[in-house]
Amino acid sequence: MMGRAGLALAILSLATPGAAQESLRSYEVVGDAIPTSLTGQPGDPERGRAIVVRRESTCLLCHSGPFPEQRFQGDLSPSLKGTGSRWSEGELRLRLVDAARLNPATIMPSYYRVDGLTRVAQNYRGKPVLTAEQIEDVVAYLMTLKD
């Protein structure tokens, strides 16, 4: 099954001709996973950790995890501790790209999706929360969280 991202890209380029926006890469969902890297490259776990803890990524609004230096962490969702032993890389990728695909009612945002959203603020319109590279970095980092 092709991800919705490919279609979104087509619609996007029709709607905003000439707009210089990062186009979403298409991806393939197999079962509950996206087995292949969005960029074709493995991510960088160190950069991934930095992305997870920065405010604009929003992860720590809801999650806590092994981030002793971060004073403010959330508890709206499971701790990120041990995610790398609970899920495979491909499963984590889909959970970041579009968690709502697995659980339409989840509160977890879809980090790599631009379609099917309502009233997105102008400065964010047509842009995913994270880029494909950032998704891969975060996946690589989460995979290191074994316990």
Place this chain on the structure above:
Amino acid sequence: MSGPARLSIFAAPLLLAALVSAGAEIALNERRSAYDDMSRDNKAMQDDDTSNPGMLAVLDGEALWAAKAGASGKSCADCHGGAKASMKGVAARHPSFDASAGRPVNLEQRINTSRVQHQQASPFAYESKEMLALSAYVAMQSRGEPIAPPDDPRLKPFLDRGRAQFNQRQGQLNLSCGQCHDDNWGKSLAGNTVPQGHPTGYPIYRLEWQGLGSLQRRLRNCMIGMRAESYAYGAPEYVDMELYLMWRARGMKVETPAVRP
């Protein structure tokens, strides 16, 4: 373990919860004001009029109530008399239906209608010092009164619209108001306790703002957090949301001017 098997473990119980919680409002007897979750210091600040920073605006509002304005040369007091008696309960029943507007209007809009039509003065801008002061003074006359949305069938479609907006996922983060305020209140959003989101204390003095702000300013803040396109101040969408929030808080006590972190 195979993918699909895990998927069902991941998704099934949550899906069930979601179906149940879609539109599930907080039981009346479980509702609580964000006041209840504040620190002892912040509660004391709200409770003691000599330390509540919102009271400065209330005093300004009292002066505006008595000041003659506009071509009419009349003050609010000239028509309404003392606010203590005439304004008691007014904030608790707004937004209310306005026949000439053909839709609900909130307290600020009602104040401006009086200014324009009766005082023949210019309307106050949203979030202006004057509007915050006068609306705080008027709303404080309802302090301790139960929120009492009018039982007016003309409000129904607007109330329904407000409720639909509350439950609509919006913005880049694809969140609804209800996902935080109905489903996750009491939890920690990066260290902030998620309140149930009741409009009991507006205008509020927010320590983070270092000043007073209206309910619509609060709603804008939440929409910006969701990365959703907010509305202009006074937009009908906001008033419909206010109407729903007041209905959701029916029977709870007005706290104006409340203090919030």
